[in-house]
Amino acid sequence: MNQLQQRNRSLLIKLLAGAVLMFGFGFLLVPLYDVFCDITGLNGKLQNTGALTQEYAINDKRKVRVQFLAVNNESMPWRLDPQLAEISVHPGEMTQTAFMAFNPTNSNMVAQAIPSVAPSEAAPFLHKVNCFCFEQQPLAAGEKREMPLVFMVDDELPKYITTITLSYTLFDITPEPRPVSSVFTVPARSVL
Amino acid sequence: MGSLEQPVHSTGHHGPATGITRWLYTTNHKDIGTLYLLFSLMMFFIGGCMALTIRAELFQPGLQLVRPEFFNQMTTSHGLIMVFGAVMPAFVGLANWLIPMMIGAPDMALPRMNNWSFWILPFAFTMMLSTLLMEGGGPNFGWTFYAPLSTTYAPPSVTFFIFAVHMMGISSIMGAINVIATILNMRTPGMKLMDMPLFVWTWLITAFLLIAVMPVLAGVVTMMLMDIHFGTSFFDAAGGGDPVLFQHVFWFFGHPEVYIMILPAFGVVSEIIPTFARKRLFGYTSMVYATASIAILSFIVWAHHMFAVGMPLAGELFFMYSTMLIAVPTGVKVFNWVATMYRGSMTFETPMLFALAFVVLFTIGGFSGLMLAIAPADFQYHDTYFVVAHFHYVLVPGSVFSIMAAAYYWLPKWTGHMYNESMGKLHFWLSFIGVNVTFFPMHFLGLAGMPRRIPDYALQFADFNMVATFGAFLFGFSQLLFVYNIISCIRSGKKATDNVWEGSHGLEWTLSSPPPYHSFTEPPVFKHPYKDNG
Structure with missing residues (x-):
């Protein structure tokens, strides 16, 4: 035997x-998933962030509409609104805009905005030079702040794409989340 | 390896130890098989009571019996218990009882590990069931436990659920290793791989599937654990993770898992149909290759469970076509069973009735699966009762019927007594009618748009739900007949012959009924069941 x-x-x-x-292998699926999304540009995740590494010529003949959206994840009490709902830009042109963030609660909070681009094919051609979503954003109780965004659309963007939607989801990442109650009246959208 | 073989001094059989320690310490494949089967039967009834709670609540629209929070715990626990507690252990129990007897081995290859893999299970399920009594309740996120429902929004008891899944995974992996080692190393001399009974073949392939995917399940629940307690963000978008990743990893496990629950059933049916058709199995080789192809294909089709998450067109098409491809080997199997019966001299004892119902009803489940595989149509069916109807057709009259067929078929061999044939037939007909009355109307409910996992529903769904509930109670209570039949068979059935069935074939039927506690201590001479008599 x-x-x-x-x-x-x-x-x-x-x-x-x-x-x-x-x-x-189960854990390896996590980086594989990210690599797969990077290669295919699926998921609307942005890859081109930070300062530009090369010069881009401005194409005056073409215009691309960029729309801005901001939504809150569940139970996030902040207000986040784009200064402009939509901008028309020339490819290659550096554009600055901003979002207004407001913490209406009586506690100091930290938030993280997660961007997503639709259609996802456009994601590789949207360069974000500077964005408030690069960092965690603390706001004191009742504080209101302008959150800047600097971006540029690459002329390589496929011709059939005329509109890009950039949307942010705002998450509450305050350590030890405590019950929040709104003490400041949330102002109407037009006031912000 | 040059060492002396130990001479065997004992003569005759030494019987089992007596008392509870026989079952606690046993390393005997027959004892462990019995433990697995009884455990599975118990879980089948616990999960069944949960199913009846669900059906009772859905008898009429509105909230009557349970609160929605508890309803969610019932749907979740019902799924988990039936998948991991009833179907999988039943097949492992059958493997324990039958594989050594079918290949002429004295026992499983690793008997002590065998004891371990069984005795982990009762603890895992006690832990999982105990969460129902904890503050915040048990798992309520569906048996697929999608993040963030199972992480950010989970009840505090989710940690116990995670550890229970770990334990089940360890048990399954050890069981699978044992099966592979037994089949590859312990076959009687002369039995080649392509001589093995089909039940052994399907289990060999299933065991490889288990080793490949149970660790992935363990991995995904470990990621959940880390997200919940250690501040990682695998599935949390705020920290850079992605909830869709959970679904990909889960279904990478989940799709092979559904074949883990059906391949041994194919094996059982491939043993039973030739016996009662009194013909050899048609297309043995193609059966083996079909089983292997199904197993391999199961690794590349997982995303058909998530057509609605927003995949690109190329992904939808790839997973749609690869899924449809599985219908080819499955069709080969169904045609082979039909061809086995063609011009056979068939008789319709209880095991054969269950096997025939398996072929017909599993095929219906396969067809609704094909409908679900059509990506554009799936957007309509997704998360409706059509999906519920589909997977219950493949799991209840599929896997569960095959387990019952196996129980009736081998019960006389195991116990040495015949069961009560007319009671068995009654059990079959009540189950057959009950299953169809329960699950067939769910197709219509799903096509009409009734979502799954809801405790209350719109009025237009009322009639079919009432019918389904009647069927569920008929099916549920007719299982008591099954239990009664088994008990009376063990205690007082009439003596069974060694080959039990006229058309039975294979090594297990050469043993006495019941087989000795230690069988095949000398390797038997293998004669091919088909080749020797032309």
């Missing part, structure tokens, strides 16, 4: 190694 036991043991070790390997 010894020989059989040895064969069983070596098979056991191989199969256990297989199981451990697959456990690792």
Whole structure:
């Protein structure tokens, strides 16, 4: 029986190694997913962030509409509104705009905005030079602040895309979230 | 390896130990098989009671019996218990009982690990069921536990759920390793891989699937654990994670998992139909290759569960066509079963009735699966009762019927007594009618737009829901007949012969009924069941 036991043991070790390997593979799926999304540009995730690395010529003949949206994740009490709902830009032109953020609660909070671009094919051609979404944004109780955004649309953008929607979802990432109650009346959209 | 073989001094069989320790310490494949099967039966009834709670609440529109929070816990627990507690352990129990007897081995290859893999399960399920009594209730996020429902918005008991899943995973992986080691190393001399009974083949392939995907499930619940307690953001968009990633990783496990629950059923049916058709199985080789192709294809189709998450067209098309491709090997199997029966001299004992119902009703489930595979149509069916009807057709009259067929087919071998045939037939007909009355109307409900996992519904769905509830109670209570039949068979059935069935074939039927506690201590001489008699 010894020989059989040895064969069983070596098979056991191989199969256990297989199981451990697959456990690792499960975690490997996480970076693979990101790589896959980067390559295909799916998911509307932005890849071109930070200062521009090359010169881009301005194409005066073409105009692209860029729309701005901001939504709150569930239970996030802030107001985040774009200064302009829509801008028409020339490809290659550096444009600055801003969002207004307001913390209507009586506690200091920290937020993180997560951007997404639609259609997702446009994501690789939208360069964000500076954005409030690069960092966590703290706002004191009742504080209101302008959040800047500097961007540029690449002329390589496929011709059939005439409108790009840039939307932000605002998440509450205050450490140890405490119950928040609104003490300041949330002003109407037009006031912000 | 040059060492002396230990001479065997004991003569005759030494029987099992007595008392509770027999079951706690046992390393005997027959004892462990029995434990698995009884455990699965118990879980089948617990999960069944949850199903009846769901159906009772849905008997009429409006909220009558339970609160929506509890309803969600019922749908979730019902799914988890039936998948991990009833169907999977039942097949492992069948594997334990049958594989050594079918391949002429004295026991499983790793008997001590076998004891472990069973005894983890009762603890895992006690822990999971205990969460129902905890503050905040048990898991309420659906059996697929999508993040962030199962992370950010989960009840505090979710940590216990995660550890229960870890334990089930460890149990399944150990069971699978044991099955592979037994099949590859312990076959009687002369039995080649392509001589093995189809039940053994399907289990070999299933075991590889288990080793490949159970660790991925363990991985995904570990990521949940880290998101909940250790501040990572695998699935939390605020920290740069992505909830859709959860669905990808989950279904990378989940789709092979559904084949883990159906491939051994194919094996069971491929044993039973030739016996009662009194013909050899048609297309043995194609059956083996079809099983292997289904297993391989199962790794590249997972995203058909998530057509509605916003995949690009290329993704939708890829997963749509690859899913439809699975219908080819599955069709090969169905045609082979039909061809086996063609011009056979068939008799319709209870196991055969269940096997025939399996072929017909599983095929219906397969067809609704094809309908769901059509990506544009799936946008309409997604998350409706049509999906519920589909997977219950493949799991209840599919997997569960095959387990019942197997129980009736091998029960005389296991116990040495015949079960009550007329009671078995009655059980079959009540189950057959009950299953169809329960699940067929769900197709119509789903096509009409009734969403799944809701405790209350719009008035136009009332009639079909009432019908389904009647069917569910009929099906549920007729299972008591099954239990009664098993108990009376063990205690007082009439003596069974060694081959039990006229057309039975294979090594397990060469043993006495019941088989000795230690069987095949000497490897039996293998004669091919088909080749030797032309």
